[in-house]
Amino acid sequence: MLRRRIIPCLDVRGGRLVKGINFESLRDCGDPVDAAERYAAQGADEIVWLNISAGDEDWRGLLEAVERAAVRVDVPLCIGGGVSSVEQARDLLNAGADKVSSNSAPLDRPELIGELADRFGSQCVVVAIDAAADGGGSWSAFASAGRRPTGRDAVAWAAEAADRGAGELLVTSIDTDGTLGGYDIELLRRICAAVGVPVIASGGAGGPRDLASALEAGAQAALAASIFHDGVHTIAEVKQEVARCGLPMRM
Amino acid sequence: MPRVTLIDHGAGNLRSLRAAFERLGAEVEVTADADRVARAERVVLPGVGAAAPAMETLARTGMADALREAPSLLGVCLGMQLLFERSAEGDVACLGLLPGTVERIGWAERLPHMGWNDVVAACPSTLDAALPAVCYFAHSYAVVPGDAAVVAAETEISGRPVPSAVAYGRVAGVQFHPEKSGPAGRRMLEAWLAA
Numbered sequence: 001m002l003r004r005r006i007i008p009c010l011d012v013r014g015g016r017l018v019k020g021i022n023f024e025s026l027r028d029c030g031d032p033v034d035a036a037e038r039y040a041a042q043g044a045d046e047i048v049w050l051n052i053s054a055g056d057e058d059w060r061g062l063l064e065a066v067e068r069a070a071v072r073v074d075v076p077l078c079i080g081g082g083v084s085s086v087e088q089a090r091d092l093l094n095a096g097a098d099k100v101s102s103n104s105a106p107l108d109r110p111e112l113i114g115e116l117a118d119r120f121g122s123q124c125v126v127v128a129i130d131a132a133a134d135g136g137g138s139w140s141a142f143a144s145a146g147r148r149p150t151g152r153d154a155v156a157w158a159a160e161a162a163d164r165g166a167g168e169l170l171v172t173s174i175d176t177d178g179t180l181g182g183y184d185i186e187l188l189r190r191i192c193a194a195v196g197v198p199v200i201a202s203g204g205a206g207g208p209r210d211l212a213s214a215l216e217a218g219a220q221a222a223l224a225a226s227i228f229h230d231g232v233h234t235i236a237e238v239k240q241e242v243a244r245c246g247l248p249m250r251m
Numbered sequence: 252m253p254r255v256t257l258i259d260h261g262a263g264n265l266r267s268l269r270a271a272f273e274r275l276g277a278e279v280e281v282t283a284d285a286d287r288v289a290r291a292e293r294v295v296l297p298g299v300g301a302a303a304p305a306m307e308t309l310a311r312t313g314m315a316d317a318l319r320e321a322p323s324l325l326g327v328c329l330g331m332q333l334l335f336e337r338s339a340e341g342d343v344a345c346l347g348l349l350p351g352t353v354e355r356i357g358w359a360e361r362l363p364h365m366g367w368n369d370v371v372a373a374c375p376s377t378l379d380a381a382l383p384a385v386c387y388f389a390h391s392y393a394v395v396p397g398d399a400a401v402v403a404a405e406t407e408i409s410g411r412p413v414p415s416a417v418a419y420g421r422v423a424g425v426q427f428h429p430e431k432s433g434p435a436g437r438r439m440l441e442a443w444l445a446a
Binding site: 001002003004005040045067070071072074075076093094095096097098099118119120121122123124167168196197198220221250 | 264266267270271299300301329360361362363364365366367368369385387389390391407408428430431432433434436437
């Protein structure tokens with residue numbers, strides 16, 4: 001039976017792992033390859049790296065780090081952040097990424113999704129959707145790390161992205177991200193019902209129960225950052241909680 | 252030290268597969284040169300991307316003919332699909348080393364079939380030493396063999412079994428990514444190298 005997935009997320013800048021509540025107070029936390037290898041050994045089903053700065057120097061640093069990761073990490077690696085062209089995706093995949101995630105560029109030019117899927121296959125193409133509730137029972141999609149409204153309905157955008165060839169959607173609630181208060185379950189339910197591709201839940205995990213809830217709501221994978229990085233919870237603890245709920249996990 | 256020749260047909264991540272074999276002590280040669288493939292002992296045909304451009308590259312470079320003669324050949328993911336006669340993905344003729352076709356997994360609740368799933372032994376094969384296992388998959392097409400005897404392992408997708416490993420004589424293939432399947436994938440590659 002296909003297992004649900006637990007995915008730690010690493011923020012990477014210039015090939016270095018960073019942590020911080022806001023982008024001004026980033027702290028260097030070492031080599032992301034060490035962290036990825038450690039999480040893989042602890043049972044992570046996949047690793048997501050988000051490149052949080054897209055300057056040329058940072059980009060080269062990222063590619064070098066991905067190359068090193070491909071040699072040492074034996075679970076899938078998805079790289080996102082600042083990917084806006086077929087050439088950038090090609091560079092990341094050649095460096096050793098298994099999937100490439102993109103958020104803002106497809107909102108500005110939706111054709112990019114089809115171009116990536118035709119060239120590399122849908123299984124390599126993850127569209128990241130940052131959504132915020134608009135107060136009227138729907139959600140809006142945002143670009144540029146949640147700063148730029150696009151006027152698109154997030155659920156309709158999810159369906160369009162899947163139709164255009166996205167092989168997976170990484171759905172982050174801007175409202176719950178960083179709160180540790182749980183995912184936006186209703187948003188996940190709506191998007192999972194609207195698409196036929198796998199959905200990764202993101203934004204708001206405060207403990208194992210939150211990841212289990214997101215998976216119970218229909219997400220195929222749940223992503224979390226701080227609960228793992230801060231050593232509050234291990235991947236094994238999360239998996240035990242999800243398994244207790246009767247959902248299939250790779251233990 | 253085993254020598255492994257890894258085919259470069261222009262799509263995707265060769266680095267991880269190469270590293271997986273090197274971790275097992277193999278000496279890995281990456282090539283797109285048909286002459287080198289013709290001289291190789293153990294050949295690995297990887298696969299990310301679509302069937303049609305991959306077959307076009309293999310035919311144009313002459314590697315397709317060299318692969319048909321390889322003393323030991325392992326296809327990975329798309330590489331396993333290319334071992335069969337024809338793929339519905341782009342409606343393209345493939346290598347024809349194994350009888351059967353490649354069809355879209357139309358009945359799945361969600362596609363791609365993405366994530367970790369059970370790999371359960373079917374017909375006896377050299378991969379049995381590594382089975383059963385839980386391995387990582389990422390694909391939307393699956394093989395429909397013309398002869399059930401080539402199915403070395405199966406995996407259930409939305410209630411129906413599909414072949415996840417095939418083996419017949421000198422030809423083998425795995426639909427999952429052993430290089431991304433942690434210790435389970437490592438055992439799979441070890442079993443193939445030991446055969």
